Structure formats: structure tokens, C-alpha cells
Amino acid sequence: MAATAKQIEILKRCGRPVAHLRAQLKRKRLGLIFGAGVSKDIGFPNWTELVDRLAAHPEVKGVEQLKRYRLENSPAFVLTRSLASVTQLLFGIYRLNKIETQKLSTPLTFFAEQTIKTDWLRLIHHELYSGLTTEERLKKIKNHPYLSSFLEIIKRSPITVNYNFDDTLERMLLLARNDVERESTRGYEVADKPNSQFQKDNSVVYHPNGFLPSTFEDGTSADVIFSDEAFQDQLLSAATGKYVHLSNHLFRNTCLLIGLSLEDPTLQSLLRQNSIANPGNIHYVVHFVPDFGAADSEAMKTLFRQNFSSYGLYTIFLDSAGIKFLATIIAMEDEPFHLNYAQHVQKLVYYLVGSVGSGKSTAASNFRNLITYDEWIDERKPELAKAEEDVDPSAIPDINRWIAEQFRKKNYALQSSKEGIHLVDRAPLDPLTFSAPEERPTKSAALLEQITDNGTREICKGHIIHLECGMEEIRIRNSLKHKYWTDSQYQQLLVRIDEVYGPMVRTTICTRGRDATAVAREIAKVIFLDDYRPVDLEDTLKQVQAGTYAV
Structure with missing residues (x-):
């Protein structure tokens, strides 16, 4: 099918990224990095919403504490901390509540501490997946504005990095198996540790911040990166080389970032390291813009320059339909691509x-x-x-x-x-x-x-x-x-x-x-x-x- 006017307009803006990303996919050197923006259309809460849900949970009872950190001109505290710090605060409240209600003696044993952590993860898991039945969630995955368009890229890429806790990508890969695959494989491999060894050479989904599958017992991480303490530990680990696998992935491949705000300090650090040590390796980030024509062009130019100079990121401004088209054209076979789109790239x-x-x-x-x-x-x-x-x-x-x-x-x-x-x-x-x-x-x-x-x-x-x-x-x-x-x-x-x-x-x-x-x-x-x-x-x-x- 010949390109539409909107597709031609996107190709005029994205011709260089498309040429590069298609070539990298063929060389098996293209990786995807997903963030919270992808899961939003499935119905998962964003970080602020998840923190609010946790604070309101009867086992936490942290709403009043949270208000003190959010009220401007409050005689107590003004919110000067990150959401990660607030989450650390809520876990502290939850832990004290557990100690009091269960009448635990302190200092706690390792087993007792681990039990509280497991219960905390179950609570996060519950609030993460609440509000949608399994059937409703599967329907939303199938009807996601653009996620399924990335399916072939995920299957052919060495690693797909997912900064979300949920198992949306895994569910999509599970549903996409053919008859032969259903007899022998889940269709993917999950990793959540920075030094993980992979059996597969593609369809590997790596969760650097931890993994909370819809079935809690089906491979939940020992911990998740959700608090200030955990983020600081992760950042220190990255600085000392513990995340060398993710660093090497960024160094060796070309990555396309989708649904990310670039606020994750570890990702910022890794991108900056790559930009300094490997300045010729440019990655791409999709910045969601509901209406490109109505967007602030000067703000977009400023953001583009900042991302490129600081992180070696080429910013692509797209709406949901544009993201879907980008994924489709990257994965498109040569014959239809050259028939319909090559003249624009x-x-x-x-x-x-x-x-x-x-x-x-x-x-x-x-x-x-x-x-x-x-x-x-x-x-x-x-x-x-x-x-x-x-x-x-x-x-x-x-x-x-x-x-x-x-x-x-x-x-x-x-x-x-x-x-x-x-x-x-x-x-x-x-x-x-x-x-x-x-x-x-x-x-x-x-x-x-x-x-x-x-x-x-x-x-x-x-x-x-x-x-x-x-x-x-x-x-x-x-x-x-x-x-x-x-x-x-x-x-x-x-x-x-x-x-x-x-x-x-x-x-x-x-x-x-x-x-x-x-x-x-x-x-x-x-x-x-x-x-x-x-x-x-x-x-x-x-x-x-x-x-x-x-x-």
C-alpha cells in the first residue's frame, strides 16, 4: 500500500533513524528499551498512582504521612524528595506496622526481614495488577495502540530491556507462539539480574528494576528497584561495573527507547557513560507528542539538543499512530518496503x-x-x-x-x-x-x-x-x-x-x-x-x- 500523507510526513522527519534502525535489525544489533509509558495503555498505574495506592492500603496507612510531604507551605515538610524517597518512607511505615502487629522482637532475624520484604512485594504486586481481570488485560494487550507492532523486532533482537515490573511483553510473546513453539517453549526468556546468563540469542526480556509477573509465584524477583535506597544501591552497582551486561548492550547495539522519561538514574548514568566512551554510537528515544502540529517547536528543539549532547540520544517526536508506523516500517520485509517507502528514506x-x-x-x-x-x-x-x-x-x-x-x-x-x-x-x-x-x-x-x-x-x-x-x-x-x-x-x-x-x-x-x-x-x-x-x-x-x- 502506498504511503499516506501522514506517513510521508513522519518519514521526512525520521528517514535517517529508519534507515539506521532497519539496517541494525538486519544485523541483529537493534535493541528495544521500554518504560512506563508503554504500560499505561494496558491500565497499569504510573509510579505516582502506585505510590498513592500503597499509601492507602490498610496495612500501610501512610496517607497522612504522604500528605505532609505533598502539602506546599506545610509546617511539617514540603515535598523535596523523589517518589523513590517517598516509597522508602512508606516501606518504613509498613515494616514498623508489621513488627507491631506481629509482635516481632528486634533486631529482626534475616528470615523475618525477608518475610516482610516478600509481603511488601506481594502488596506492590496486588496494587499493580488490581483493577483489571486477566481477560481484560489480555484484551488490552491485543488492542494496544502500538505494542504488537514491535513483536517481530522483540523476537529478532538480542535483548529487550523493560524498566516496568509487569509481564506485558512476556504475555504478548506467549500469545504469539506458533503451534511448534507451544510444544517446546514459552517464546521468551526472562532475566532480572545484572549479570544474568542467557540461553536464548533473541526474545530475551531483561527487567533491570525487577520483575513482578501476573502470577506472583512465577519468577518474581527477590527484590525490586522501587525505593530511594534501592536506586542508590543500583547506581553504585552500575558505577562499580555490576551492570556491565546492560552497559555492554548499550555499547554494542543501537537501542530504541519507548515510553521512557529518562528519569531513572541508572539509565541516565549508563547512557552518559556510553555517550562519553562511545560517542559514535547514537541511540534513539521516542518522545510522545499527542499532536505534533500543535507541539512547541522550540521546546522540542531544546529537548532534542539536550538529549543528543548529554546522552547521545536522537529524539523522535511521535504520537501513538506514529510509533506504530515506526515499528512497522522498521520490521517490514524488503520487498514491500522498497515498493512503497524506500523513495522517502x-x-x-x-x-x-x-x-x-x-x-x-x-x-x-x-x-x-x-x-x-x-x-x-x-x-x-x-x-x-x-x-x-x-x-x-x-x-x-x-x-x-x-x-x-x-x-x-x-x-x-x-x-x-x-x-x-x-x-x-x-x-x-x-x-x-x-x-x-x-x-x-x-x-x-x-x-x-x-x-x-x-x-x-x-x-x-x-x-x-x-x-x-x-x-x-x-x-x-x-x-x-x-x-x-x-x-x-x-x-x-x-x-x-x-x-x-x-x-x-x-x-x-x-x-x-x-x-x-x-x-x-x-x-x-x-x-x-x-x-x-x-x-x-x-x-x-x-x-x-x-x-x-x-x-
Whole structure:
């Protein structure tokens, strides 16, 4: 079915995320992270409502205490604490009530403390699931505005992280089993411990804050992260590496966050750590907007910038129908996608260019969650570490053919892929920067012939990112790779790079004084935030061949 006007409008805003997320799903490198906003449509209470229910429970009797923390200008306390702190307060009241009613002697034994914790979890469980029968809840899961659209992604993803306690995702996977699966599997695996080992390589649902299934006895966590004390412990554990599995998941994969307010301190910490240590790995967060047309555009821009700079998050503003469409199009098979939607979603190709030692390969290594192409496909020839004038002239024709073959292989791979965001170390014009101007027409003809297989295949267009670097830093960086050229050779190369790429539309990033992380952060801004401006490299080679290229 052809795209509707609203879908086209969404694709105009989300074309880059769609291209990236579809490619990551195919590579089994896409993960989902769900929050409370997803469970709201099922009928589960939000955190404030759940706290209110707990406070009103006859075994807690904490309503009056809660009021004292919520009344402004109260002579007692003004609410300056988080909901987690209030929950800690309610548990304290509940614990004292238990000690008094059961006439327990203090200090309590470990078993007595554990019994009270279990009863507290049962109380939370009761208030969480109260108000809906099992049949009503299953009906709401089936009729959820967008959740079922994520089913195929969940099935194909390595881990789905769920910050909610409830078992909505598990129920959905259970209902989605086919006849064969019903005989052998639940259709999912649940984990709630930070260092859990998984048996399955997909359909794993991880609850970092704990798990309270609808049947309490069916795998309830030993504890849940619901109080200030528990959150602080979790944050400390994350800082000391206990949550290395979740951290590695964020580091290795591209994640799409749905229904999250980003208030969870552990998630904030993990996202920030990833943003600092792995700035090229951008994740996506859906921010719910009931009516995009009526939303505050300046507020959205501010939120977008904040999420990107602080957490490496690309914010997508959508309503429920938009979230459903996003999930559907990410999981869509190639044929219907290319028939109906591909014309609205760009395949983006970026070429990294610059002097030897400018940091191209190091920068590209920070973007393994894109489709990246190394400098050379085959084993590097040792002569490439030398300036061309220092290489045996008789070896140069063979080296030139070998280099052209590397670009032919990379171009073939680029042309074979119809989607995604691609980052290529070196562009097909790079060989010209190692040659004198009078040699470039002949070299361009040879490159064109070999890369295009005698004109049967086009050279892929792409956005040029030029890494500019000072002489001193080039010298130092090359020495670390055991390359030693003279200053005049470096200067000649810089001049020739400017001659070849200077007339082209390109983005120049100054790498002077910036380490690899800072450079990667600047490249990420170009790839994810700037307009995509591809140039026709094949036409440029033809112009150089004909002697009409303006330098």
C-alpha cells in the first residue's frame, strides 16, 4: 500500500533513524528499551498512582504521612524528595506496622526481614495488577495502540530491556507462539539480574528494576528497584561495573527507547557513560507528542539538543499512530518496503578523507554501529606506508591497480546495499592526492575503468567529511603507526588533498587539539544532525580525466 500523507510526513522527519534502525535489525544489533509509558495503555498505574495506592492500603496507612510531604507551605515538610524517597518512607511505615502487629522482637532475624520484604512485594504486586481481570488485560494487550507492532523486532533482537515490573511483553510473546513453539517453549526468556546468563540469542526480556509477573509465584524477583535506597544501591552497582551486561548492550547495539522519561538514574548514568566512551554510537528515544502540529517547536528543539549532547540520544517526536508506523516500517520485509517507502528514506553514504595520520581509521572505528568500510579490504601492502617518491618506480603500476581494486570492492558492497548509513574510510578520489597534477587524468581513467567494471556499475555518491590536521600532529600520529615521512612530503600531500577536494561540497572537521573521542563526536553531529549533501564522485573523476575539473 502506498504511503499516506501522514506517513510521508513522519518519514521526512525520521528517514535517517529508519534507515539506521532497519539496517541494525538486519544485523541483529537493534535493541528495544521500554518504560512506563508503554504500560499505561494496558491500565497499569504510573509510579505516582502506585505510590498513592500503597499509601492507602490498610496495612500501610501512610496517607497522612504522604500528605505532609505533598502539602506546599506545610509546617511539617514540603515535598523535596523523589517518589523513590517517598516509597522508602512508606516501606518504613509498613515494616514498623508489621513488627507491631506481629509482635516481632528486634533486631529482626534475616528470615523475618525477608518475610516482610516478600509481603511488601506481594502488596506492590496486588496494587499493580488490581483493577483489571486477566481477560481484560489480555484484551488490552491485543488492542494496544502500538505494542504488537514491535513483536517481530522483540523476537529478532538480542535483548529487550523493560524498566516496568509487569509481564506485558512476556504475555504478548506467549500469545504469539506458533503451534511448534507451544510444544517446546514459552517464546521468551526472562532475566532480572545484572549479570544474568542467557540461553536464548533473541526474545530475551531483561527487567533491570525487577520483575513482578501476573502470577506472583512465577519468577518474581527477590527484590525490586522501587525505593530511594534501592536506586542508590543500583547506581553504585552500575558505577562499580555490576551492570556491565546492560552497559555492554548499550555499547554494542543501537537501542530504541519507548515510553521512557529518562528519569531513572541508572539509565541516565549508563547512557552518559556510553555517550562519553562511545560517542559514535547514537541511540534513539521516542518522545510522545499527542499532536505534533500543535507541539512547541522550540521546546522540542531544546529537548532534542539536550538529549543528543548529554546522552547521545536522537529524539523522535511521535504520537501513538506514529510509533506504530515506526515499528512497522522498521520490521517490514524488503520487498514491500522498497515498493512503497524506500523513495522517502535515504540511504546515506559518508566518505572520510584526509591526510595519512589525520585520524580517519581511528574515527571510523568509533562507528561500528553504522555500516563501516575499512581503509583496505585486503591485506595492506607494505609500500603504502611510504611516500610514493620513496617506492620503487617499477612497483607503482601494480600498487595502483591494487588500490583501485580496493575501491572497486568497497563500491560493489556499497551498491549492493540499498539501505542504512554507511561510513567509508577513504573515497575513490584519494589516489589522485598521491599523484602530481599532470598524472591525474591518466590515473582517473584507470580508476574509472576498474572501479566501475568498464562502466557497468556506478560509483556510489556520498557526503565528503574531510578531517583536517596540522603538520605536527600528523607527524606524531604517523610515528605511532611506524610511518616516517619528511615534512615536505607531508606538506605536498596536504596541498594535493586541497587541490583534489577543495572545489567539492564537503564538511571539514578540524582535528587539531582534539583526541579521537572528540573527533568522533564531531563526525556524529555531521552524520546525524547536518543535512546530507552527497557529491557525484564518478562525474568528478570524469572531469579530471577530461582536464575540465576546476582546481
